[in-house]
Amino acid sequence: EPEVTQTPSHQVTQMGQEVILRCVPISNHLYFYWYRQILGQKVEFLVSFYNNEISEKSEIFDDQFSVERPDGSNFTLKIRSTKLEDSAMYFCASTGGLGNEQFFGPGTRLTVL
Amino acid sequence: EDQVTQSPEALRLQEGESSSLNCSYTVSGLRGLFWYRQDPGKGPEFLFTLYSAGEEKEKERLKATLTKKESFLHITAPKPEDSATYLCAVVSGGSYIPTFGRGTSLIVHP
Numbered sequence: 001e002p003e004v005t006q007t008p009s010h011q012v013t014q015m016g017q018e019v020i021l022r023c024v025p026i027s028n029h030l031y032f033y034w035y036r037q038i039l040g041q042k043v044e045f046l047v048s049f050y051n052n053e054i055s056e057k058s059e060i061f062d063d064q065f066s067v068e069r070p071d072g073s074n075f076t077l078k079i080r081s082t083k084l085e086d087s088a089m090y091f092c093a094s095t096g097g098l099g100n101e102q103f104f105g106p107g108t109r110l111t112v113l
Numbered sequence: 114e115d116q117v118t119q120s121p122e123a124l125r126l127q128e129g130e131s132s133s134l135n136c137s138y139t140v141s142g143l144r145g146l147f148w149y150r151q152d153p154g155k156g157p158e159f160l161f162t163l164y165s166a167g168e169e170k171e172k173e174r175l176k177a178t179l180t181k182k183e184s185f186l187h188i189t190a191p192k193p194e195d196s197a198t199y200l201c202a203v204v205s206g207g208s209y210i211p212t213f214g215r216g217t218s219l220i221v222h223p
Contacts, residue, residue, distance in 0.1 A: 004156075033210075043157065043200065043213040056210055091156050098209040099144050104156035 002026045004105035006092050012111045013082055021077045021108045023092030032075045033093040033102060034067065036060070043091070049075065082112045115140045119201050119214035126221050129190045134217045136201030137183040146184050147211060148177050149200040157200055160186075191221045 005024045013019050025032050034046040047057045049067055066078045075094075079086055089109050093102040116139040126132055138146065145164050149157035161170040163179040170177045174195065176187040186199055198218045202211035 006156075042215045043202075045210050045212075048210060056208065089154075093156075099204055101147055101159045101162050102211065103159060104149075107154070107156045109154070 002028075004092055004094055004103055006090075006105035006108050008108060009106065010109045010111070012113065015084060015112055016081050019079050019082055019110065021079075021090050021092075021110070023075045023077075023105055024073050025075055025092065025094030026096075026103055027073070029094035029096050029103075031055075031095045031098060032069070033095075034077045035091045035093065035104075036088040037091065037107075038088045046077070079110075082110075084112050086110060087112045115203055115205055115212040117201055117203055117212050117214035119199075119217050121217060122215065123218045124220070126188075126191055126219070128192055128221055128223050131187070131189045131191070133188070134186040134199055134219070135183060136186070136214055138201075138203045140203055140205035140212075142206045144204040144206075144209070146179055147202045147204075148184070148186055149202065151198045151200055151216065153198075160199075188219070191219075193221045193223050195219065196221050 007022045032049045035043050037043045045058050047061045047067055048055045064080045068076050089107045091107045092105045095102045118137045120135045145162055147162050148160040150160055151157045161177040166181045168179050174189050178185045198216040200216045201214045204211050
């Protein structure tokens with residue numbers, strides 16, 4: 001069964017460093033998303049991506065964040081200068097159609113020291 | 114702004130003890146309501162999509178129902194492997210971005 005994959009599973013970084021989180025969405029899906037979940041809190045939307053551009057973004061997704069689809073399979077989230085409060089689980093998701101169920105990856109746990 | 118409230122926050126059941134989880138929502142124009150299961154340290158796993166009041170979906174010991182104001186996830190004769198956090202999310206209006214509730218943490222004791 002097709003699934004969303006994410007790497008790395010755990011990333012530890014120093015405050016101020018850049019990190020890139022990677023995702024491979026389900027191959028025939030067209031819409032891609034990044035979410036974060038701070039420990040014990042709810043899943044929060046960051047950004048959606050369709051047709052090689054951002055379609056929606058939340059207030060959390062400020063200038064420190066960027067997304068890219070560098071090739072036909074990978075979808076990346078970059079945080080330019082990490083802050084302590086960026087520590088969270090980051091989930092990638094994809095769907096084949098707007099409003100349809102989204103399928104989530106296993107997540108990357110980001111720890112900023 | 115869409116509001117999604119899940120109750121209870123936590124639920125402990127004995128194996129075989131059936132119960133229901135609630136997801137109440139306040140949205141303008143529901144497009145869809147989704148139930149997910151999330152195990153600790155893992156990503157949400159899709160369970161059900163409901164689109165209109167009166168709709169029901171079933172999968173093994175789980176049944177999801179939808180009214181105009183809330184959805185229920187009924188768990189019949191749960192087993193310890195059903196222990197997880199169950200998340201509800203809604204999509205509404207002109208945005209296709211889901212709003213998630215905080216989830217219900219379910220523990221089923223053998």
